[in-house]
Amino acid sequence: MQFRHEQLPNGLDIVAEVSEAAHSASLGFFVKTGARDEYDAISGASHFLEHMVFKGTDTLSAEDINLRFDFMGASANAFTSEEDTVYYAAVLPEKQHDALELLSAMMRPALREDDFVTEKQVILEEIKMYDDQPPFGADDRCRALFFRDHPLARSVLGSTSSIEALEVEAMREYHQQRYSSDNLVLAASGAVNFESLIKSAHQLCGEWKPSPPSNRKVHFCTTQSEIVTDVITREQAALEYVVRMSPGPAEDANDRFAAKLLAVVLGDDSGSRLYWDIVDSGKAEHAACNHHDFLDAGVFVTQLSCEPENTHALLNRIVEIYQGAENGLSNNEVDQARNKLLSRVVLAGERPRQRLFSLGLEWAHLGRYRSVPDDLATLDKISREDLHRILAEWHLPASSSTVLAGPLLSDSSSS
Amino acid sequence: MKQTLQTATLDNGIILLGEFLPGVESVSVSFHVAAGSLCDSLSTRGSGRSCCGLATLAGELMLRGAGERDSKQLVAALDNAGVQWSQSVSMSHGSFAGAMVSRQLPDSLKIYADILRRPLLDQTQFDPARQVVLQNLAGTEDDPTHRTMLALRKAHYPSPWGLPCEGTSADVAELSHTDVKNFVTTFIQPQDMIISVAGRLDWPEFVKQIEGLFSNWQGQLPNPISVGDRGDKICHVPYDSQQTHIALAWDVPPYRDPDSLQATAALAVLGGGSSSRLFTEVREKRGLCYSVSAGYQTQRDLAAAMAYSGTTADRAQETLDVMLHEIAALPGTITEDELDRVKARAKSGLVMQQESTAARAGAMARQWFHLGRIRTLAEDLERLDGLSVESIEDWLAKNPLKEITTVFLGRDPLEVPDAVSP
Numbered sequence: 001m002q003f004r005h006e007q008l009p010n011g012l013d014i015v016a017e018v019s020e021a022a023h024s025a026s027l028g029f030f031v032k033t034g035a036r037d038e039y040d041a042i043s044g045a046s047h048f049l050e051h052m053v054f055k056g057t058d059t060l061s062a063e064d065i066n067l068r069f070d071f072m073g074a075s076a077n078a079f080t081s082e083e084d085t086v087y088y089a090a091v092l093p094e095k096q097h098d099a100l101e102l103l104s105a106m107m108r109p110a111l112r113e114d115d116f117v118t119e120k121q122v123i124l125e126e127i128k129m130y131d132d133q134p135p136f137g138a139d140d141r142c143r144a145l146f147f148r149d150h151p152l153a154r155s156v157l158g159s160t161s162s163i164e165a166l167e168v169e170a171m172r173e174y175h176q177q178r179y180s181s182d183n184l185v186l187a188a189s190g191a192v193n194f195e196s197l198i199k200s201a202h203q204l205c206g207e208w209k210p211s212p213p214s215n216r217k218v219h220f221c222t223t224q225s226e227i228v229t230d231v232i233t234r235e236q237a238a239l240e241y242v243v244r245m246s247p248g249p250a251e252d253a254n255d256r257f258a259a260k261l262l263a264v265v266l267g268d269d270s271g272s273r274l275y276w277d278i279v280d281s282g283k284a285e286h287a288a289c290n291h292h293d294f295l296d297a298g299v300f301v302t303q304l305s306c307e308p309e310n311t312h313a314l315l316n317r318i319v320e321i322y323q324g325a326e327n328g329l330s331n332n333e334v335d336q337a338r339n340k341l342l343s344r345v346v347l348a349g350e351r352p353r354q355r356l357f358s359l360g361l362e363w364a365h366l367g368r369y370r371s372v373p374d375d376l377a378t379l380d381k382i383s384r385e386d387l388h389r390i391l392a393e394w395h396l397p398a399s400s401s402t403v404l405a406g407p408l409l410s411d412s413s414s415s
Numbered sequence: 416m417k418q419t420l421q422t423a424t425l426d427n428g429i430i431l432l433g434e435f436l437p438g439v440e441s442v443s444v445s446f447h448v449a450a451g452s453l454c455d456s457l458s459t460r461g462s463g464r465s466c467c468g469l470a471t472l473a474g475e476l477m478l479r480g481a482g483e484r485d486s487k488q489l490v491a492a493l494d495n496a497g498v499q500w501s502q503s504v505s506m507s508h509g510s511f512a513g514a515m516v517s518r519q520l521p522d523s524l525k526i527y528a529d530i531l532r533r534p535l536l537d538q539t540q541f542d543p544a545r546q547v548v549l550q551n552l553a554g555t556e557d558d559p560t561h562r563t564m565l566a567l568r569k570a571h572y573p574s575p576w577g578l579p580c581e582g583t584s585a586d587v588a589e590l591s592h593t594d595v596k597n598f599v600t601t602f603i604q605p606q607d608m609i610i611s612v613a614g615r616l617d618w619p620e621f622v623k624q625i626e627g628l629f630s631n632w633q634g635q636l637p638n639p640i641s642v643g644d645r646g647d648k649i650c651h652v653p654y655d656s657q658q659t660h661i662a663l664a665w666d667v668p669p670y671r672d673p674d675s676l677q678a679t680a681a682l683a684v685l686g687g688g689s690s691s692r693l694f695t696e697v698r699e700k701r702g703l704c705y706s707v708s709a710g711y712q713t714q715r716d717l718a719a720a721m722a723y724s725g726t727t728a729d730r731a732q733e734t735l736d737v738m739l740h741e742i743a744a745l746p747g748t749i750t751e752d753e754l755d756r757v758k759a760r761a762k763s764g765l766v767m768q769q770e771s772t773a774a775r776a777g778a779m780a781r782q783w784f785h786l787g788r789i790r791t792l793a794e795d796l797e798r799l800d801g802l803s804v805e806s807i808e809d810w811l812a813k814n815p816l817k818e819i820t821t822v823f824l825g826r827d828p829l830e831v832p833d834a835v836s837p
Binding site: 019020021022023024054062063066067069070071072073074075076090091092118119120121122124125126128129131132133134236237238239241270271276279280281282283284285286305306307332335336337339340342343344346347350351352 | 437438439440441486487490491494495496497498499514515516542543544545546547549550551553554556557558559560654655656657658688689690694695698699700701702703704705706725726727752755756759760761762763764766767769770771772
């Protein structure tokens with residue numbers, strides 16, 4: 001594996017992790033924009049724009065784009081999150097230039113009114129689809145409660161009303177502001193020809209214009225005086241779905257990896273404290289804890305799905321389990337979790353498509369490169385005491401926000 | 416690309432498949448026992464009892480302690496060896512798989528031998544195991560797409576192929592510890608078991624160790640399954656949701672039939688990739704839905720094409736009409752460009768599979784199950800190159816679509832035209 005970096009005069013960063021053993025090359029544009037960069041009148045615009053990018057440019061129709069990707073045998077897609085919009089394609093190495101040519105053209109979409117009207121229907125369908133599925137909006141609602149007036153409170157999809165009200169001109173303006181050359185990172189991984197990539201990028205992206213720098217970070221106050229709970233009632237649901245958020249280290253914190261290791265000890269899909277206590281015994285369909293980090297905040301997310309009548313007892317039990325962890329973790333459980341994470345890092349490192357996301361997001365957020373050996377070394381150094389320190393500092397049992405979605409009624413939330 | 420494929424057969428019928436993949440540190444191994452959900456009905460043949468979910472429950476209980484290790488010790492041993500393990504049940508197989516750094520392979524093979532040959536099937540673990548299966552079934556109740564596809568399989572396939580692999584709550588609630596013990600004794604057998612391994616691998620050492628762990632295991636599978644009836648051709652599942660879910664199925668040749676190549680290529684033109692006809696006509700041009708696709712599902716002796724879309728109730732009829740129109744319009748209209756795209760996508764997929772040890776181990780096992788051999792990448796690519804528009808059109812002309820099974824899940828049923836021809 002060899003890391004390469006170059007910056008074009010217009011500020012576009014190009015990073016690559018080159019692996020001669022790989023059979024494919026993965027390329028992606030990582031745009032530093034997402035739900036957190038929106039305001040009420042354009043809620044959902046980042047994600048809608050991600051769809052519109054596939055609808056064509058001044059010289060390409062939507063059909064042209066789909067045809068070209070399929071002709072090159074590309075596995076291409078995109079996603080939008082709170083902080084990022086990512087467009088990517090995995091191709092055979094000989095298609096590297098073709099893929100970059102198409103992806104870079106797409107970064108300058110036409111945003112035609114008639115496409116906008118048609119695609120709006122697709123977005124509204126996507127909102128309805130998620131609304132029919134577990135956790136029935138509990139994740140969005142919980143994030144809104146937890147982050148309050150912080151930009152991370154915003155929904156990625158937006159709402160039916162915000163999407164219906166959105167006009168194409170507002171999206172054009174948003175695109176103009178957010179897709180400037182220095183707000184994008186071009187990342188590549190696998191069997192990449194870096195010299196050729198740079199040459200193509202100069203030719204295809206060299207004319208893009210930079211924008212004035214902006215600060216995306218907003219201080220998030222983690223001390224919250226009250227425990228907030230909300231309920232979304234879905235009478236037809238078989239199970240109750242719970243999302244619970246409490247503060248944790250942000251992505252630039254030294255404890256970021258330790259927080260992830262702690263989450264594996266507490267709430268991994270198997271072999272964790274939540275697993276043995278709640279899932280293995282068949283008390284719940286699912287109980288897990290994860291750590292998510294953002295530019296300026298971090299969060300421990302606990303998810304539970306169970307029979308409605310057991311919800312409150314199990315939520316109390318989860319708090320007891322977190323309290324028990326504060327009384328001390330064993331060396332064995334920490335080592336077991338560490339071994340799992342080490343193995344995941346090694347296996348993910350073999351897949352160019354998986355490495356692309358680590359590479360691109362790390363550079364887009366922190367402007368740095370972390371290799372697989374870097375991640376392994378960091379994990380190896382984390383001690384049991386580090387995890388105890390995080391437990392003491394972030395105090396997981398003190399819940400910030402909890403949302404229940406399922407058959408339970410709202411007056412049951414306080415029991 | 417030079418490829419190193421290996422096969423071996425033990426005296427007791429266990430098949431070993433291996434591929435050395437250069438440039439990786441990991442290895443993936445998977446064990447496929449002929450104890451899939453099709454065996455649910457066999458285990459109570461003649462008793463009149465339905466045991467849908469028995470194979471799933473057996474898989475769950477087998478992981479709860481084996482050999483010298485109890486449930487917790489077993490998971491700890493796999494986790495500490497950095498094995499990313501999984502267990503699953505399909506119609507034909509119960510499967511146990513693990514991906515790991517290659518030096519851990521010898522120790523983890525011993526653990527898998529314990530799971531397959533010496534599961535504790537601890538009485539005290541039975542109730543929690545059954546609870547876990549019941550909880551998972553309750554969870555699938557809330558997934559409208561999953562429910563739609565279950566209803567489609569039930570309507571389209573003859574019994575027992577149409578029954579859900581994961582079981583039904585009513586049947587699982589009635590299963591006993593003795594049922595599971597009998598199932599494991601009867602169906603977890605070396606005969607027809609496939610062990611597939613891919614990655615950084617010392618093949619002779621692997622074969623030697625597997626022989627040591629499995630060669631003294633003897634046993635035969637019971638008689639095969641008899642085919643039952645199919646369900647209704649049109650089925651509406653009432654469900655209070657914003658979207659109506661539409662699922663369609665029709666018969667196509669199974670993977671081992673040489674014609675399956677033509678059938679799957681036609682299906683890819685219809686619903687694979689973002690330039691496919693369904694994606695273009697239903698989503699891109701009309702904005703009728705977020706998801707629409709068509710795919711291929713094969714068992715050894717029967718297979719189905721399945722198409723799906725989910726859309727708002729008031730646009731569901733138009734979505735169904737467009738889907739049926741595109742299916743009917745396919746014969747006689749496939750272009751060279753469409754076939755080129757299908758080939759390009761398939762080739763990329765085959766090459767990229769070489770980058771994942773787990774994907775390779777799984778793919779080899781599937782190919783052996785269907786064909787009784789594994790094809791090299793070069794062979795697979797050559798078959799793709801041999802495909803022509805004429806060969807696909809010829810197959811479509813000789814095999815006109817006779818009947819489509821149609822399932823809707825949502826508030827209201829939709830109208831299905833009598834004939835499927837345009």
